[in-house]
Amino acid sequence: MSEGQGNPRKPTIRTVAELAGVSLKTVSRVINNEPSVLASTRARVLQAIADLDYEPDPSARNLRSASAYVIGLVYDNPNPYHIIGIQNGVLSACRETGFGLQIHPCDATSPLLAEELAELVQRSRLAGLVLTAPMSERVDLLQALAARGIRTTRIIAAAEDPGEGPPCVFVDDRDAAYEITEHLVQLGHQRIGFLWGGEDHRSSTERYLGYEQALKDYGITLDKHLVIPGDYTFDDGFRGARRLLALREPPTAIFGSNDEIAAGVLAAAKSAGMNVPYDLSIAGFEDSPFSRQSWPALTTAKQATEDIARHAARMLIAGLRHDGEGAAAVPNHGFVPQLVVRGSTAPVRPRAQAQGDTA
């Protein structure tokens, strides 16, 4: 809005076309993110735009779509704190670079999701998408988007760099879940319940595997009655905890695979008149604001959600600016959530343990 008289030295669309060795129309197509341009040509044009620091002037703005300046965030997650954390991280990368952010909640199980996202990218001329789990972990979807030339970066749960597929940030949930379980074992807990957070989320599988491995390493036999399926929600945490606490031999600790689930466990324990952590230890996963604000505050794994999302968005934007071939301008990067011990976990009480054994 503040542009005054044009600077004659300012690069124009013609300068870009000359430097890239293509027609004006091709430059316009690239700027408008139209699919009819060869990847190698697109790369040359984007390089020229970057080299010249080209910015369309107001009178040429009708040549420009929003495409170069808006990215999309795709999510399907019932957890408001997690979504806000992801959004704030992506927004911070957008602010650094002048990009806008369009948000798109979706149904991860939809068979038409690839078409829906392609339509979104085309209608709103998005430069690329940040995909969160579980969409980021659906191979068929990733292939369908790549085939349509849609750029993505992904946030996934994995112990290692997958080494294939679109660029990604990988979060080692398994390692952190191992640490949480180990913390509970070291407090003397032998009967540790585990509440799943949706089997379509790879993160929940990873967290379960960390729990399972820690029990195994400490020589504790896994009791399948202590493992309850469910989704990443407060309600499933509440229901799952009620089932566990009604067992003939209830657990002395419950590991909810996210903080929403752990909040549900806390409510179930309190509604049953239990004193947390003395009657029951509870751990969550994520370090959401709830985990800090509840009473007692929750032992959890600090996930650095904002940093993770910021990194994923930076990768996407750097890829748009520096590379037209779809390869990552920035290498994949891993995060490991860190154990945070708070008031909701405590040493097992011999009496509580004994009650469990004889009930």
Next chain:
Amino acid sequence: MSEGQGNPRKPTIRTVAELAGVSLKTVSRVINNEPSVLASTRARVLQAIADLDYEPDPSARNLRSASAYVIGLVYDNPNPYHIIGIQNGVLSACRETGFGLQIHPCDATSPLLAEELAELVQRSRLAGLVLTAPMSERVDLLQALAARGIRTTRIIAAAEDPGEGPPCVFVDDRDAAYEITEHLVQLGHQRIGFLWGGEDHRSSTERYLGYEQALKDYGITLDKHLVIPGDYTFDDGFRGARRLLALREPPTAIFGSNDEIAAGVLAAAKSAGMNVPYDLSIAGFEDSPFSRQSWPALTTAKQATEDIARHAARMLIAGLRHDGEGAAAVPNHGFVPQLVVRGSTAPVRPRAQAQGDTA
């Protein structure tokens, strides 16, 4: 993406131009949301597009920007649950109509906010903005945006339709805050603390006025020591409650002007070893998920945040479709939050009251 052979009956940009009696270029300008079109002309073109149910075909897509299909949501609020509620409401209106949503957190106090939002609208070609408080209540900002031809609808805290300014949804926070205070008085509380949520939010003033009026109507003298300034955050709730509980005559009930504040009060009370609600009654405002998930669950005012935001977005979109003059296609609409009584409020204990009197 699924469009097959073109249907010869399908309206084209030419049909639109003929029906509206304008040139192709003018139709293109309207579609691209360029400011150089008279409001009356724009209205004719939008009417023609609506009447013909015109949708640009793929080969004409470069004429079309994202502008007709993306709106912006502007917010500056520290409360994740509130923001997610607002987003979900706006997203639901967007889904109904095929619109996309771009989100734009901002600094409500920025003197350059009008320029920032105008730049946002132009860069991302947004069709209009949904403004939340406190931006929606800044008259200078509203005037600056209107002067630039930017369409907005607003969500504001007001007991009545303001009857001027851009279209709005108004939420009668004062009435609901009166009800909460009345509920506490009827439980026997005479010393009721009030924690503010940021003076730049009209909602906090309205909630304070409701509190003040209820005390007055019940013949209770307002003790200024029981009223603490702060922001709509957990931390300010915690700090404010600590100050109130340290008074020589502490309150027997605290009304936090949103649920985040009330969550902070709850944590402060529990960390002081108090038994809520028997030692202290606590009420919040909003009916956030936290208010339902905490133990005890919070007495609050159910704000229907999603419905309010959905209505505001529908107003904006209807205005874009049916009216080029800037007047509302849908009249302003009011919401009144409803008192929800839960476990965090209880009759005042004679002993606690007596302690307060003699401490």
